[in-house]
Amino acid sequence: xxxxxxxxxxxxxxxxxxxxxxxxxxxxxxxxxxxxxxxxxxxxxxxxxxxxxxxxxxxxxxxxxxxxxxxxxxxxxxxxxxxxxxxxxxxxxxxxxxxxxxxxxxxxxxxx
Numbered sequence: 001x002x003x004x005x006x007x008x009x010x011x012x013x014x015x016x017x018x019x020x021x022x023x024x025x026x027x028x029x030x031x032x033x034x035x036x037x038x039x040x041x042x043x044x045x046x047x048x049x050x051x052x053x054x055x056x057x058x059x060x061x062x063x064x065x066x067x068x069x070x071x072x073x074x075x076x077x078x079x080x081x082x083x084x085x086x087x088x089x090x091x092x093x094x095x096x097x098x099x100x101x102x103x104x105x106x107x108x109x110x111x112x
Contacts, residue, residue: 040097048076051089054112058083064103074107086112 058079064070076091090110097103 004039038099040095043092043094046091046093048088048090050088051111053089054110056083056111058085058109059106061104061106066101074105076107076109079107079109080111085109087112
């Protein structure tokens with residue numbers, strides 16, 4: 001009986017990990033970005049303008065927990081204002097997710 005329970009629990013865990021509700025790609029990233037089932041951690045650059053790379057860096061962040069609560073204000077404009085940036089050169093977006101249950105997206109805005 002114990003062996004059957006272990007096999008059943010393994011099959012359920014496998015099915016849940018590949019269902020659309022629990023896939024990190026649907027929670028932590030959009031489109032065809034890189035996503036891991038257990039852990040996701042990467043930084044993606046975006047070239048915004050042709051301005052030269054500046055010395056100022058502004059950050060903003062969003063945090064999601066259990067797919068139930070999401071807080072933060074990860075706007076490029078807000079990050080630029082907080083750092084006193086008036087000419088944005090580029091933006092990096094760092095994504096970190098654990099099981100799709102805890103997700104952090106941090107935006108790094110560079111410019112002058």
